[in-house]
Amino acid sequence: MEQLTITKKEGADYILFELNGAFNAYTAVNIQNKIYNEIQTHNVVLDLTNVIQLDAAAMGVIMAAHNDAEENHTKLYLMKLSNEAEKTISATGFRDLFRIINSVTEVA
Numbered sequence: 001m002e003q004l005t006i007t008k009k010e011g012a013d014y015i016l017f018e019l020n021g022a023f024n025a026y027t028a029v030n031i032q033n034k035i036y037n038e039i040q041t042h043n044v045v046l047d048l049t050n051v052i053q054l055d056a057a058a059m060g061v062i063m064a065a066h067n068d069a070e071e072n073h074t075k076l077y078l079m080k081l082s083n084e085a086e087k088t089i090s091a092t093g094f095r096d097l098f099r100i101i102n103s104v105t106e107v108a
Helices: 028-039 056-072 083-092
Strands: 004-010 015-023 044-054 076-079 099-101
Touching: 004 028, 015 028, 028 044, 028 056, 044 056, 044 083, 056 076, 056 083
Parallel strands: 015 044, 044 076, 076 099
Antiparallel strands: 004 015
């Protein structure tokens, strides 16, 4: 089974989660609660540079985080999409809904 490594870093006005590996139905639960806890009070950045798989379950976590951010007046950012993440997010038709950035310096 593939794994997902999660590294949490704190910035001045955001929490960064660096994801490395497969973000899928088996691993989504590992990050779901972490995002939920932080998005209530902080902007959250998901670094997807090293994500090798992104499936429907992962997109569900991302969409829920986006909605939670809207409700809590915080923001969700997706940073540096890997090829797999780009393909999956674009295939949903919701790419324009997300704040996609290349660097944490773009967090506002």
